[in-house]
Amino acid sequence: MTGKILAESYEVQRILGKQTGRQTLLARDLQTQELVVIKQLFLGSDFEWQDLKLFEREAETLKALSHPGIPRHLDYLEIDEPDSKSFALVQTYVEGRTLEEHLRCGRTFSESEVKELAKLLLAILMYLHEQNPPVIHRDIKPSNILLHSRSGHSVGQVYLVDFGSVQNQAAKFGGTITVVGTYGYMAPEQFGGRSVPASDLYGLGGTLIYLVTGLHPMELSQQDLKIQFADRAKHLNPNLIHWLEWMTEPSLEKRLSSADKAFRSLDENPCAINKIKKNSLVVQPPESDIKLTKNSEFIEIIIPPKEVDFSLIAWFSAAVAANILLRIGGSNYLSVINNLLRNSLIMLSGSLLAAVVVTLLSALFRELRVRIDRHQISYTSNLLGLKWNYPRSISRQEICQLEIRQYNSNIYQMLIQAGKQKYQLGENQGLSESEITWLATELSQWLGLKIKKTLTEGKNNIWF
Template identity: 55%
Template sequence: MDTLYDRYEIRHQLGKKAGRQTLLAFDRITQQQVILKLLTFSADFVWDDLKQFEREIETLKSLTHPAIPTYLDSFELNSPTQKGFVLVQSYLDAPSLEEHLQAGREFGEIEVKQIVKSLLEILRDLHDRHPPLIHRDIKPSNILLGQSLSKVYLIDFGSVQTLVNQAGKTVTVVGTYGYMPPEQFGGISTPASDLYSVGMTAIALLTGSHPADLPQDNLRIQFTPRTPISQNFMDWLQQITEPHPSQRFISTEHALSTLTTVIERSYFESPNYLKEAVIDSVGMSIKAAVISAGIGTFFALLWGGATGLMLGAFGLMTGILWGSAVGALNGLIVGTISHLKFYSLKNLVHHQLTVTVVSVMSIFVLGVVAFSGTSGSNYSYSSPDFRWVTLPAIIITTIAVQFSNYQLIQKWYRRKRQ
């Protein structure tokens, strides 16, 4: 089927399960890409599928949220080869967290906390409705991640349920094993059930493993040994994934506000990579730059350059200024990257490679900008005297700070293992 009703051009299939297909299509009228969800009356069709399909349509119709797909249309499918129903919704151009995991991406604590925070903000809007709307199938494959950690989208509302009474009793057991809470196996769902699934999703991101594959003790997932995270976040995860719903956070707002406090507290209590990196880098850079500037001055004198005293003073000044600038810049780079991207210290090789590439490129740009502006001075970049003094400082300092970076990052990983 290439075109549906002369309007939707089928591009390719995104997913398929019993009696259901998810397709990416192009709408000839709106000139936009859309998502088509097809429910067909095949041999494995069951009536619960139709109930969930209708529920998703009604739910999307009632929702207007930037982080949830927009309902566009729905109609009956009646072709010679297929019969069923079609839901048309907006296309969100973002991969799922499951796709990121399958591609081998590793998520650090800071990344996971930001993703979870964004997800809880979506759920807060759903749970604050009257009656509350419970998703019941939160997992990595139903969460899309945009170009930033704050761009999180929640999809697949086929399992959604409203809280119809105080007990929150429902009649259909839905969800995904490993992510759904114990009470959901008994057909009971409350907002706390979604919170449990959020916690399990966070654990999956931190460990790279499906929660069902992790060991359990009295229905509690044992993930501590495999996930080096801060104690505050560990406590938060343990509470949100408590087996009994009454022991979890009392509301989505409570979970969100507590997580916000954890994030703020972690910022001040986390290892101060930035301070340590700047101090270490500035010291190494100044020493390397002064020594190399002195070497440059010596060679310039041998070649019959400018007055030795003046050139020596210029070399010393160049070394101190250049070393301070490079040290500060490199320290900021190392500290910032380490805190934001490699906070959990899980990948030494990737950590060192990332820091080296960004640091070398940044120092090169700094050198071009700094020394290209001296052409109007007595010692211009084009003069042999200037080059003999400055070029060794640039080259040797760059090498020195990379060696310093290597030693510092190695020290961090050794300290973590102790």
């Protein structure tokens, strides 16, 4: 095989890997003299069209990607030979060894190296998952991660390779369920043919567990589908252990939902990982009509108009009556002073009436929408078709605190602190204590922030 010329363009140097119906070659580009990697898929007796579909998807995906941690797509070929026909994907060659090879050779990784490696790989996943549509690798494992140019205390350059199992959002709706991945590194939802960005986080978590224990996840015991590795990683900081447990949660709803969140939470205190147990699960109150949508991409809270209480109607009636009486009252014999007083009272009652009308309209028709996605938090009010954002939208990276404030009058508010801005949910939106607790819990889980609870004297009237 060595020295063979493929498609009159590539000279084979050696075979890197081989399995039924396919092989991977190291070759030299005869035009550039650069080394390249060629993946070949043969049309033989064991050929399946699904294999070609995945092979073509890998080629198309790599062609659209450009990241220093991902080998570059160079060419896609159909090779006709007298005794065979094959398809070939040509990529840049990365000199280095896989994590699997490093561990087999006795290399160990310190805690700081594990965290550095995690951040470098999460940066690659952030890039993939931010594509439109998102690109999901689906087969992250030690043998698909290469390390090159280690220096000093740095792990060196990290590469994510082998996109043969890749899925994008558009391909997901093709109607055919394809289960791909490697047992032990596959998230539970992948066994049902479902893959989301959080599925890649599970594979990365399993890979890092392999680094800190020296055992593949399938070699470790499980309890309720959770990988039991903590007893073999006692040398690690509890922060990292909790984070790895969060990454490999079998429940998709409890697992870290995005590479961005995983990156930000890696250095947090374990208390920031708000793990809600079944016996303390907070659910939406049955009487609540709030709409909450939560997935790996965003969380959105829609609060419909609140009910109008009788005190507001009473204020409205009093303001209208006072305004009418003041405008029709009085007579010509009133003094100038009395007229001035009456005019002042008319202005005051008019202002009160306007304020009550605005409050009444807000109560009857104002819808509030709070949305947090991978990029920003927005707080939008919708009143009779008019929309405004106040406080203004701000980067999600600025979100630093969730707080529930209880005032001495048993009034509750939730504040989302983002930079210098505060987004409030509470009495002003007609929310009950149980609704505030439920929403704070949902946000805490999704953002990876603990809930701060504060008892405050008096009440700050913050109207948004």
